[in-house]
Amino acid sequence: MLQQKTNHRIWQFKPMLLMCALYLLAPSTDAALETHETMTIMVEDAAAPWSDHDGTGYANDVVVAAFKEMAVEVQLKVVPYARCKYAVLNGTSVACFNMSWLPELEGKIKLASQPIFYVNNDIFESMKTPLPKPLKGTCTLPPGTVVGTVRGYEYSPQVTALQSAGGVFESTESDIQNLKKLAARRLSAALIVTNDLEAKTQKTKQSGAEDAVQFAFNCGVETATIGFSLTHPDGLRALKMYDEGYRRIQANGVLKQIHAHWFPSQPVDRL
Structure with missing residues (x-):
């Protein structure tokens, strides 16, 4: 009788033991969230203020935050454009x-679905x-005008038309260099990337040429955003993760926090 009773108790605990075993073998949801690449x-x-030489900037923070939402740690490699x-x-x-869009990028690079700025x-x-x-409302220069541009930058169709109409483009590494060259009268004009969140004189002050x-x-x-390589094996996968991460930081308020940090006196819709 005692042996039968013991077997009966063991049989009663078998389902519970099985459930415990399955629970231990199953992947943890929290652990899955903690895993990252x-x-x-x-x-x-x-x-600057989007992406500066020291690795800081509004755009840098946005990209890092978007990938963080997808459990991806981004390491930024800061280089000339x-x-x-x-x-x-x-x-x-x-x-x-x-990056901004140009027809020459077709089939090589795909931009994120949302602009950063x-x-x-x-x-x-x-x-x-x-x-x-x-x-x-027009953009014209006399033929032969020497215009300073930044090497590799994508410019608007109006700028492309300037070159087609006889403008002579000379490229350097940055807008600041071009403003210095313009002040020294080594250029006739400089094509400078500005934004509505800062005064037009911001870069002229940085270059020391505000009086010239x-x-x-x-x-x-x-529009400027992040571009993903279509020839890199992880390009499209990274694009999908970034787009979803960006959508999440828009929804959860992180994007607004980043904006408030960099542009405390400006509304978000000015980006």
């Missing part, structure tokens, strides 16, 4: 920012030798 992404080095763009075009880097393509002139003013150069007129507006 590390991804290296290139970013330009001379586009031309190198950033070249690496993503040839597939040695999974992504590069801040908007920029103006502005012509600056020397105060001593001002440029002829075009008609309001000034804004002349606008040549279009571009």
Whole structure:
């Protein structure tokens, strides 16, 4: 009788033991959330306040936060923009920012679905030798005008039309270098990327040329975001993760927090 009773108790506990075993073998949801990968992404080095040489910037924070939502730790590799763009075009880097669209990128790079920010393509002139003013709302320069641009940057169709109409483009590594060259009268004009969140004089002050150069007129507006390589094996996967991560930081308020940190006095809709 005693043996039968013992077997009966063991039989009663078998379902419970089985459930415990299955629970121990099953993957933990919390553990799954804690697992992550590390991804290296290139970013330009001379586009403050979006992306600066020290790895800080509004765009840098946005990209890192979006991937963090997807349990991906991003390591930013800060390089000149031309190198950033070249690496993503040839597939040695999974992504590069801040990029704008050009037809030549078709089939090579796919941009994120949402812009990170908007920029103006502005012509600056020397105060001593001002440029002829075009008609309001147009972007024209006399043929032969030497214009400073940044190596590798994507510019608006209006800017492309300037070159087609006889403008002579000379490229350097940054807008700051071009403003210095313009102040030294080594250029006739400089094509500078600005934004509505800062004064037009922001970069002229950074270059030390605020008493020698000034804004002349606008040549279009571009969106800037992160571009993913279509030849890199992780390019499309990284794009999908980023797009979803960006959607999440929009919904949970993280994007607004980043904006408030960098632009405390400006509304979010000005990005």
